[in-house]
Amino acid sequence: METNGVNNGSEKARHGLSFEFFPPRQPEGEKLFWNTLETLLPYRPDFVSITCGAGGSRQSGSGELVRHVQERTGLHTVAHLTCVGASRADLTEMLRFYQGCGIPSILALRGDSPRDDPAALERGAFRHAEPFVAFIxxxxxxxxxxxxxxxxxxxxxxxxxxxxxxxxxxxxxGADFAVTQFFFENEVYDRFVASCRDKGVHVPIFPGIMPVTDFKQIKRLSELCGSVLPEWLTSRYEAIRDDPEAMLRTGVEIAVAQCRDLLLRGAPGLHFFTLNQSLAVPKILEALAGEFYAG
Ligand SMILES: Cc1cc2nc3c(=O)[nH]c(=O)nc-3n(C[C@H](O)[C@H](O)[C@H](O)COP(=O)(O)OP(=O)(O)OC[C@H]3O[C@@H](n4cnc5c(N)ncnc54)[C@H](O)[C@@H]3O)c2cc1C
Known part of the structure; x- marks a missing residue:
């Protein structure tokens, strides 16, 4: 992965591109996961990242999946790793596992206590991501x-x-790069990046892009993650919330406009939360194709 967010493998420098997936829980989900990954391979991402049990659940499933993805696709694979509730020994074991299978990058996170174990955060070796980053x-x-x-x-x-x-x-x-939570107002990203730059932060901060193709699902996620759903966006979905095709069209249109604007504002690349779905992201990337290469 190029830490400056630019893929030098192409003739013209390209903005960074990455895709995030989660470990599927059911066999049908597994099929969808691999199909989506195959569909997105031709877009030559700089990296793909695999979440680890969002909500602080067990990480073992994602470890094997990360290894499998890297082996099967040869892609630069980033393993998410949360420290919530984990001892230094647990974390060392996971990190050794990733080291042993040649995984080059870790997205180091605190994570959240699971609902059925609210005290997990208190028990772990690290209360925040910062000392976990220092440890790694x-x-x-x-x-x-x-x-x-x-x-x-x-x-x-x-x-x-x-x-x-x-x-x-x-x-x-000691972080080399950052990926943001999803957001819909680019000014918020701009202000955050500008403020960090003013204070001497120079690592690339990749904006996380969430195509809204299922409004109910994104509303739920927004409530969990604290991402603001602006009024203009909510009202666009009100009339079409029972029409999946219209939602897909609208989600793609909104994401294309957001991505185009982010690239113009100088974002180092785009990180797509795929939710293991293959419909929206290829359409967004096709629409952006002409603009994806920095001059
Ligand atoms: C791109 C991305 C990918 C993610 N992937 C996953 C995933 O795979 N699995 C998963 O379970 N979750 C994931 N999350 C969610 C994340 O785990 C949660 O948002 C979690 O609540 C915070 O993790 P963090 O690493 O940002 O924590 P931190 O950086 O530790 O921040 C958590 C909170 O603690 C505060 N804080 C930090 N340091 C201190 C300090 N010294 N004193 C007091 N307060 C402090 C911060 O201000 C913040 O409010 C992801 C989030 C993003 C944006």
Whole structure:
């Protein structure tokens, strides 16, 4: 992965491109996962990332999947790894596993306590991602390290400025790049990046893009992640919420406009939350094809 977000493998420098997947739980989901990955391969992502049990659940399933994806596709595969509830020994074991299978990058996260184990955060070796990043940097210096960023502020934070300070500390602890939570107002991303740059943060901050093709699902996710659904977006979906085709069309149209604007504003690349679905992202990338290459 090029940390400056530019893929030098093409004739013209290209903006960074990455896709995020989650480990499927059911056999049908597995088929969908691999089909989606195959569909997206021709777009030559700089990396694909695999989440680990969102909500703090067990990570073992994602470990095997990460290994499998890298072996089967040869893609630069980024393993998400949460430290919530985990001891240093647990985390060392996972990191050794990834080291042993040649996984080059880790997205180091705190994660959240699972609903059925609200005290998990208190039990783990690290209360925040920052010391976890420092730990990986010290004991596994060969990994490229990514971290999460929240242009709208992390949902738990009482103060956006404080949250940004915590983000900067994670970078100082040794992160090489960051990926943001999804958002729909590009000014928010711009302000966050500008403020970080002013304070000496120079790692690439890849905007996370969430195509809204199922409004109910994204509304639920937004509530969990603290991403704001602006009024203009909500009202566009009101009339079409029972029409999947119209939602797909609208989701693609909105994402294309957002991505185009982000690239014009100087975003180093685009990180798509695929939700293991193959319909929207190829359409978005086809629409952007002409603009995806930096001059
Ligand atoms: C791109 C992306 C990918 C993700 N992938 C996954 C995944 O695979 N699996 C999963 O379970 N979750 C994932 N998440 C969600 C993430 O785990 C949650 O948002 C979690 O609540 C915070 O993780 P973090 O690493 O950002 O934590 P932190 O950086 O530790 O921040 C968490 C909160 O603690 C505060 N904080 C940080 N340091 C301090 C300090 N020293 N003192 C006081 N407060 C502090 C921050 O301001 C923030 O409010 C992802 C999020 C993003 C944006």
């Amino acid at each position: 940097r010290e004991y596994f210096p060969e990994f490229r390290l990514g971290i999460a960023a929240y242009p709208e502020g992390h949902p738990e934070t009482p103060d956006k400025a404080l949250d940004e300070l915590h983000f900067r500390r994670k970078v100082e602890a």
